Amino acid sequence: MTATLSARLLLALACVWPLAARCSEAWITPAEASGFRTTPSYGDTVDWLRRLAAAAPDRLRVETFGTSPEGRPMIVVIAARDGDLTPARARAAAKPIVLLQAGIHPGEIEGKDAGLMLLRDFAVTGRLPHLLDHAVLVFIPVYSVDGHENTGPYFRINQNGPQTMGFRGQSQYLNLNRDYVKADAPETRAWLGLWNTWRPDLLVDIHTTNGADYPYDLTWYAEDPHKLPPSIAAWQKAAYAGDVMPRYERMGHLASPYLEFRDGRDITKGIENFGSGPRFSTGYAAIRNRAGLLIETHMLKPYAVRVHGTYDVVRSVMAHVNADPAALLRASREADAWAASRVGNDVPVTFRQDPTPVTVTLKGYAFTQTPSEISGDLWVRYDPTVTKDYRIPSWANLLPDASAPVPAAWAIPPQWTVVIDRLDAHGIRYTRTAAAARVTVARDVLTHPKWAEKPFEGHHMLKDVDIATAREEVTLPAGTVIVRGDTAEAILALNLLDAHAPDSLLRWGYLDAIFEPKEYGEPRVVEALARKMLAADPSLKAAFEAKLKSDATFAASPRARLAFFFERSPWYTAQKVGDDPVLRLDARALDSLPLH
Template identity: 30%
Template sequence: MKKCLSPLFALFALSQVYAQQKFITKYELSGGSETATYEEGISYYKELAKTFPEIEMKTFGSTDSGFPLHLIMISKDRDFDVASLKSQGKSFLLINNAIHPGESDGVDASMMLVRDLVSNQKKYQDIFDNVIIGVIPFYNIGGVLNRNSTSRTNQNGPKEYGFRGNAMNYDLNRDFIKNDTKNARSFAEIFHYLDPDIFVDTHVSNGADYQYVMTMDIAQKDKLGGVLAEYLENTMMPYLFEHMKSSNYEMIPYVNAWGNTPDKGYPQFFDSPRYSSGYTALFHTIGFMSETHMLKPYKQRVESTYAYILGVLDLMAKDGDKIKALRSKTKEAVKNQKKFPITWKLDKSRHTDLTFKGYEPEYITSEVTGLERLKYNRKKPFEKVIPYYNHFVADIEVERPDYYIIPKGWHTVIDRLKLNQVKVEQLQNDTILEVEVYYIDDYSSPKGPWEGHYFHRNVKVRKVLKEVSFAKGDYMIPVNQWVNRYIIETLEPQAVDSFFRWNFFDTILETKEHFSSYVFEDKAIELLKKDLELKRKFEEKKRNDDEFSKSAYAQLNFIYMNSPHYEKEHLRYPVFRYTKLD
């Protein structure tokens, strides 16, 4: 006797069939060879949201292209109030797609996954019961609109795709900390709106050839630190690697082998805060960049990205409460943390053994240049254990002050702090405070720009304690917040991606006034007569420095720079460290 379907089950089945037929993607229609345009993708999500009340489509701010940034939210109970959902104990996942629009795998994987989740809620009940999903369908909208089929020279499909640079030709995966672009500022708004527990940024790799379709660029555990790092290392990574293996897309850590072949080992990619996962780590969100292999067929890359995101969701459905608890514990701990690393170095004395499936690298004669060239021989696959250097140690550490004080004129910095949820206070009166002052003793800069900046390296500072006058309205940044890592890693000038390194304070590196030698000669005589200590230093330098003793200008400049005429702002870093006396 044939059993009848229950009305509820029949409704679910009908919904699934309807969704699969109506919401078939361009990727599926093309047999896995094409990706959706911006217009097609946004239209697709709008229709999904109209059909399924479990989806809400929001817009945030703007991008450099003039279009807003979209956020697709999925909530089983049709509740899209973040505060309400957090109070119910829901976990949050944020997926970011098309940061590099030529790397479109996540665009198509997300479109299908969102459809499959909402149209087959019974199958994915655990995910729906526990996880709120946010998807940015296209982050680099300007790049998506700049569609072509040639710029990804090394990549195997799709037929057409977007361009890496955004509407202002920025690489957005270098802009998370500096927020130069409207895209980055709108992303920060979304990120802090959701405060996600896990973040996934979808990419396609460049570099070496090997057997894997999917690699994973993992949040650096030492930098993430504490209980979150322990969970990442001992639970999350093993789970995801096993999930991908069972999905027939065995995965390995991102193959960071630039300039070398991976068969002899490679270091973990260091995700500083300019990158998405390094930025999210400042706010105690575990971040990943999925990195499919550029030479694998597009269909395999999209399928592996789909499987990867689904694995993250499965883990969150299972471990969501634990992840939230670890994040809460970390947020509380960082409020009282006394010492913070601001630069890191690779620990080459330690490594993890990694079973790696690659292809034999060979060096043959180039038909183009006649010189030696590298070629991976796919007829010679290998499996061997290689060293994976995934340990980093703190290089420079700083003690936190009670406050950073920033004069109100530096509004570009203040704006970024506020955007990233930093609580600020303002002085109510003019005042004089004894503070720690940094002076920039040395730095180096490139000859050409990079991402619109002349990024400073090898920064050397000198710290002195002195009294400084501050004005009413100047900003005090209390360093007792759960965003302390963001505060310290942007405001400490030597930090790896500090605002100083990104040229936010370059005007202090130049003088605005100077002297005419023929006029200053007479003042110099007066200064040496009045300041015997200055005279002693001057004479000593003349005796010990031959070049100095032969240069009239150098001698006058020495006296000038050690006189009251020398402007106090020159090389004085305008972010001051203040600690209250006990």
């Protein structure tokens, strides 16, 4: 008998009645041991999980998938029956893969402590023996490990426990739940590697909300159907509202779709969509053609209530997946096929509020609004002893707004390494040209850029720009990267590369250099140039005089007046200021390329 088998037999014997109570005590989690007053350190969390995995090696595996900026290992726990603890084994067994993550905002940490309890009850105590009959769970107990260890009592003023909480940003002061597309943080790069290794079918992201007070234990959010492949939209609708949340409420809880109030001072004015996009977890899952679910426990509920609520909602999610694993796998396959079929179609990349609200019932508390001599605004106070149902308008539904075309391929010249680096980080497949090639391409020409005044996540974002498309003949150098549009990564590539996409590399400021002319004219030289241009073009003269009359700021600026002429001259246009380096190819151009 091997040592491992002996250890497992002893553990099994130790858990047989009447010693079952002692077994449960042996696997009490640190949060349970404290009565949910505290949450364990990262080191204690990892130690506990490694001990648990050692007790059930056929059901649990602890792996390191990255290193934080401060040098801490980023761990993930794989949980499954029958030893299906690798991506290959999971796929061979036709088991959907669920990625459950906690602590992307480490002050919102109930997902970690609920996850420890779930793994224990699946692997060793026998309380949840069927949790993973037909699925594999990939569990990140703490995503932002440096933020988790930057702990203190004063980080979440809105929240009721635990005694100390982690910090919202990681050690480089980045919010990881805004970093999915731009992938600045080492943690995001590690996470993307994990995603590309496992290719999960469902992402569940655990948070704690801020906002109003109400009776709900948690609220939940799924991306609007217009943002999703049709098969994923259909699966999510049937899963969440149709099964997961009703089952969760039958467990004794109260849940609501996410509540983003239009006016935090007056909940009766209604709710709206909070505007998730690819920079967020569920928004990123959407552009990877996968289902996503955001869980927000309620900040003012005691920590024990929030942990147990998370435990139960994950149980409910897994029950739905287990009941029909083929449905989720089929939705993923169909979503990939849908994404690969979009060549020649425009795909929405921005969304607007549906102007027609629907009426919903909000289970809330009575509240008062008192004029405040401190803020000069209204001071809102809720009375949790008085429950009240409100009929309120909801503008949570979205409609497509700006769209972008999916070409036969995108071409990125090899010098644009910042773009190619992000393709690599996201696992987007590409080939390269083996030799220089002359082809006709579509290029976006970008004018009148406007940047945000304040930094956001380390960037001054490009807020607005005029986009015009031009067709031109160019020479693509050898080594040009070619990303095909007929693959499962097409929607991801579109959101990363297209100028219309709000989380594209262009919008995050990685291509700002294209807006900077490098050659300029001395004022005395441009003075002479302007006179020649005015003499040669009466329409230019009329436009100049009209602008002098209509724009006092322009008229008062010698620099702007000279720029008016220089920027309309070949001396400026030859610099190709505002030419997007990301090019679009049609099928004929793609077929003509010499590719490796």
